[in-house]
Amino acid sequence: MSDGLPALSERHVDPAAYPPGVAFMDGQYLPMREARVSVLDYGFLHSDATYDVAHVWGGAFFRLDAHLDRFFRNIGKLHMTIPYARDEVAEILHNCVALSGLRESYVEFICTRGTSPTFSRDPREAVNRFIAFAIPFGSVANPEQMERGLRVAVSEVVRISPVSVDATVKNYHWLDLVSGLYDAYARGAETAVLLDANGNIAEGPGFNVFAVKDGAITTPDYGVLLGITRQTIFDICAGCGIACAAGVLSRDALAGADEVFITSTAGGVMPVAEVDGRAIGDGAAGPITRRIKDSYWALHDAPAHRSVVAYPEERHDV
Ligand code: PLP
Numbered sequence: 230m231s232d233g234l235p236a237l238s239e240r241h242v243d244p245a246a247y248p249p250g251v252a253f254m255d256g257q258y259l260p261m262r263e264a265r266v267s268v269l270d271y272g273f274l275h276s277d278a279t280y281d282v283a284h285v286w287g288g289a290f291f292r293l294d295a296h297l298d299r300f301f302r303n304i305g306k307l308h309m310t311i312p313y314a315r316d317e318v319a320e321i322l323h324n325c326v327a328l329s330g331l332r333e334s335y336v337e338f339i340c341t342r343g344t345s346p347t348f349s350r351d352p353r354e355a356v357n358r359f360i361a362f363a364i365p366f367g368s369v370a371n372p373e374q375m376e377r378g379l380r381v382a383v384s385e386v387v388r389i390s391p392v393s394v395d396a397t398v399k400n401y402h403w404l405d406l407v408s409g410l411y412d413a414y415a416r417g418a419e420t421a422v423l424l425d426a427n428g429n430i431a432e433g434p435g436f437n438v439f440a441v442k443d444g445a446i447t448t449p450d451y452g453v454l455l456g457i458t459r460q461t462i463f464d465i466c467a468g469c470g471i472a473c474a475a476g477v478l479s480r481d482a483l484a485g486a487d488e489v490f491i492t493s494t495a496g497g498v499m500p501v502a503e504v505d506g507r508a509i510g511d512g513a514a515g516p517i518t519r520r521i522k523d524s525y526w527a528l529h530d531a532p533a534h535r536s537v538v539a540y541p542e543e544r545h546d547v
Pocket residue numbers: 282432433434435436437453454455456457458459492493494495
């Protein structure tokens with residue numbers, strides 16, 4: 230196969246085969262394979278939903294408060310309501326992880342527009358739905374890519390304009406990002422970075438982009454999700470005196486950077502080795518990227534950022 234994947238006929242997946250994990254929906258905790266939504270849910274039909282993803286590392290959530298802040302801000306922006314207060318959502322997320330037993334977990338929580346009993350077209354008549362789940366930790370970059378750096382292509386697909394869809398509301402409008410991935414694969418790259426309508430770098434499928442030049446770091450400020458990992462990079466840089474600012478990052482500045490890395494809750498700080506077939510720096514993770522990556526993982530031990538999960542075998546109150 231030209232795409233390096235097995236033939237389609239060999240790719241049949243048992244529809245009941247899901248990652249292990251625990252979901253919460255409609256007031257119940259369920260094994261992951263049993264968590265299903267109605268096809269009439271507007272989250273599915275119209276991508277009318279917002280979500281957030283936090284991770285658990287070493288048995289503790291990292292910056293859960295920041296994820297909850299973003300989630301509640303975004304459901305407010307979309308005129309959605311859920312029947313759970315912030316501390317109840319935190320408890321549900323903790324329970325999903327505790328019941329799953331996962332010490333390293335990818336924890337997603339979603340609010341969909343939901344369904345309307347009359348299939349009304351008026352979004353105000355829909356009953357919004359809250360869903361959460363904890364599955365094994367996943368990363369944008371696999372271990373080999375983490376080691377040698379990702380090969381990235383700048384896609385010709387333009388990122389959906391923030392004038393149309395508020396990029397700060399974490400959303401499932403991913404057709405541009407997915408088209409960008411196919412564009413990248415066709416050019417021999419492993420992932421894509423999309424441009425904004427002005428031709429500057431925006432973001433990629435599930436990550437923010439950072440470029441290092443002469444010791445100073447720039448990340449795009451327009452048309453991007455305000456990543457929690459991105460904010461953590463600002464905090465780390467402020468703490469150790471590295472200049473790091475959000476601003477315009479041109480395509481040429483990305484290609485000519487000394488170091489490039491991408492960031493996501495799904496993977497943390499991930500080095501980029503190549504942009505459009507040209508090596509960045511000497512083609513391996515540079516010193517600033519390595520330093521920031523180490524600081525990022527060290528910060529997971531900071532009590533202020535940890536929210537420790539009480540796994541059933543460690544609880545004495547049940
Ligand atoms: N940009 C997009 C489009 C994303 O989907 C994500 C995360 O999934 C990010 C950036 C990174 O955000 P965070 O650091 O909060 O995971």
